[in-house]
Amino acid sequence: MTYLKRIAVAIIVVCLHLGSFAQQALWGGQNIVSPEVAADNTVIFRLHAPQATKVQVTGDFLPTQRVDSPYGKTDAPGVAGLVKGTNGIWEYKTAAPLSPELYSYSFIVDGFKTTDPNNVYLIRDVASVTNVFLIGGGKADLYKVNKVPHGTVSRRWYNSPTLKMDRRITIYTPPGYEASTKQYPVFYLLHGMGGDEEAWIALGRTAQILDNLIAQGKASPMIVVMTNGNAAQEAAPGESSLNYYKPTMQLPKTMEGSMEESFPDVVTFIDKNYRTIKNKTGRAIAGLSMGGFHSLHISKQYPDMFDYVGLFSAAIMPDKNAKSPVYENMDEKLKVQFSKKPKLYWIGIGKTDFLYKANEEFRKMLDEKGYKYTYHESEGGHIWRNWRIYLTDFAPLLFK
Structure with a gap:
């Protein structure tokens, strides 16, 4: 065997050995099915x-x-x-x-x-x-990736002049958006305490739910914008200039008015960069827990911005130390909002949710004022199982 042939054989042997090692690293896990x-x-x-x-x-x-x-x-x-x-x-x-x-x-x-x-x-x-x-099976089939036309999920950065920073949002555009020239309504979907712009797309299965509802003709094609409700954050943990750090629920600027005051920055960005219906009839807002709190106060603060409002297991009243003008004159602001006759004001809560009593008292006040709303009471408490159900029930009611 010539010298060159010996070198070639040696290279092949080394490559085979490395390949075998790589296969071991790749397949060396437990050969167990779970679950x-x-x-x-x-x-x-x-x-x-x-x-x-x-x-x-x-x-x-x-x-x-x-x-x-x-x-x-x-x-x-x-x-x-x-x-x-x-x-x-x-x-x-x-x-x-x-x-x-x-x-x-x-x-x-x-x-x-x-x-x-x-x-x-x-x-x-x-x-x-x-x-x-x-x-x-049942509603859970909406959470699956099925053989239907699919929308697009993107992460975009926008500038918030109010918060003086660039921030990230997650945006779902419906199937056919890229090839279309039509204008679409926009649904702003907000997360709860400790969440971020990834929560609804991951835990809430928003893209799968909207793909399936639209394919079944049960929901109108719509853009869904999932914001980061923590006004001190640029983006979700690991996705900002802070890089990797341990996430926490104890964040500043969550329920003290900054999110509500800065929300028009998001709407302005979306209307500028997407083909949207740029009026109240083409906008909806909903959120879970803290996001329900934001939805309540944003919608009453800007009564000409949203025709559809959803409160999912919502916190209702601000902390007594929250001094933002957003929370002042709540009765008067609700009066103005309901005088403009929103097309849908939807409240959902679980029977064992720790926020049940607060929602009950809020509904009692709405009843006393004669403000019309739709109410959905479910089993269970403050859990994603309920919030996915609320999304599947709420989305088909929008933009009809």
Whole structure:
């Protein structure tokens, strides 16, 4: 064998070795299916942890438990124990089939909460990262990517003169927007405390829901704008000039008027850069929790801006220390807003939501004033399961 041939053979051997090493790195994980969804919608969770003494699973597929929180009693995911097999694999099978829904879960191994190494599907909610899985059927089919025309999801930066910074928003444009010349209505969809411009697109499944509702003819094609309601932030954690840091719910400039005062900056940007219907009849605003609070106060502060308003598990009254003029003269501002006869004022709340009483008192006031609204009461509490349902119910009512 010549010298050159020996070199060529050596190179091939090295490449094969490196390829084998790369394959090991790629495929060296546990060969376990978890979660495994059976045909009857029972689900098995598995974890290989031969040295563990106790393994549990926690998630919103389990019966909730009432726990204390800074806001009073609220719902928290239940916990169930896994059983250890002789091969070191722990298993838990749901006692009954699960109803259609997008579920989240985590493992607890000897007291340490962790994700499932055999499930690559993860979602971040504030500072928590959990695995997810989907049981199809019913409304949950709207949360799936189905074989229908798809819209476009983009992240855009806009300048806010009011906040004196560039900020990021997430925008959904409906199927066919790019090839069209028509003008579209705009739905501004706001997140809750600790969330950001990623929350509704990830946890809320907004793009999937709108794609499916539009394809079924149940919702009008619309642009959906998902803002960052934390007025001190440029963008979601890891997406701003601050780079990587631990997300937190304790953020400044959330419910003290800055978001409401600066909101016209967002509307101006969207109307300038997208083919929109630039009047009240072509705009809707809704949000969950803190986003519902923002929607309430933005819509009354600018009564000629939105014809459709949605309050999803909304906080209602500002903190007593919030001194913004946005929150002054609330009765007078609501009177002006309702005198202009908004086409839809929609309120949704769960029966065990810690904000239920505040919403009940707000509705009582609306009733006493004779202000018309649509009310939807659901099971459960302050949870994404409800907010996805509210979106699927609210969106078809818009721009009709």
